[in-house]
Amino acid sequence: MRIRVEGFSDVPVVLSAQEPIADFPALLDVQEAGECTFLEPLHLDFTIYKEFRQIRVHGHVSTKVRLACSRCLIAFETDLESDFTIFYSNATEMPIEEEVSLTAEDLISAPYVGDYIDFTSEIEEQVLLEIPYKPLCHEECKGICVKCGADLNSGECGCDRSGTGLAFSALKNFTVK
Numbered sequence: 001m002r003i004r005v006e007g008f009s010d011v012p013v014v015l016s017a018q019e020p021i022a023d024f025p026a027l028l029d030v031q032e033a034g035e036c037t038f039l040e041p042l043h044l045d046f047t048i049y050k051e052f053r054q055i056r057v058h059g060h061v062s063t064k065v066r067l068a069c070s071r072c073l074i075a076f077e078t079d080l081e082s083d084f085t086i087f088y089s090n091a092t093e094m095p096i097e098e099e100v101s102l103t104a105e106d107l108i109s110a111p112y113v114g115d116y117i118d119f120t121s122e123i124e125e126q127v128l129l130e131i132p133y134k135p136l137c138h139e140e141c142k143g144i145c146v147k148c149g150a151d152l153n154s155g156e157c158g159c160d161r162s163g164t165g166l167a168f169s170a171l172k173n174f175t176v177k
């Protein structure tokens with residue numbers, strides 16, 4: 001997703017867009033890896049203005065995904081959304097070292113080259129950060145029985161897990177990151 005830099009001033013411009021997931025290679029990658037399925041395009045809202053020699057972008061991105069619960073393995077749908085601020089500087093005017101030191105902060109700094117700002121990689125990053133590492137269908141998900149594999153959310157299966165419960169929870173603390 002690109003916009004032309006020319007024409008922005010200190011007067012904020014508001015832009016809204018819907019962009020297909022197909023335009024975001026990093027998001028297609030996680031989808032193909034089976035981490036999540038995108039159910040909607042990205043809904044994007046931007047407020048853009050020029051501040052000194054930088055283009056300042058306040059953005060909001062939202063979409064809907066299907067994830068598999070890490071405890072009970074059942075698929076569920078959830079909304080992802082993120083607010084972000086990015087300062088874009090003309091790459092030819094700004095030394096690289098300055099950009100690196102800025103990225104350590106909350107605000108994202110990114111270069112643009114030529115007459116266009118390409119938002120793609122910054123938007124991808126924001127969305128990827130919102131995908132939970134261990135998705136849960138709900139906070140209280142009871143998971144599946146370690147003995148019979150029954151979904152414990154739909155009721156107690158009757159297995160005696162008094163021995164296995166402890167081993168299982170101890171194991172969970174040593175999950176490979």
Ligand SMILES: [Zn+2]
Pocket residue numbers: 069070071072073074136137138141142143
């Ligand atoms: Zn679950």
Ligand SMILES: [Zn+2]
Pocket residue numbers: 145146147148149150157158159
């Ligand atoms: Zn069971």
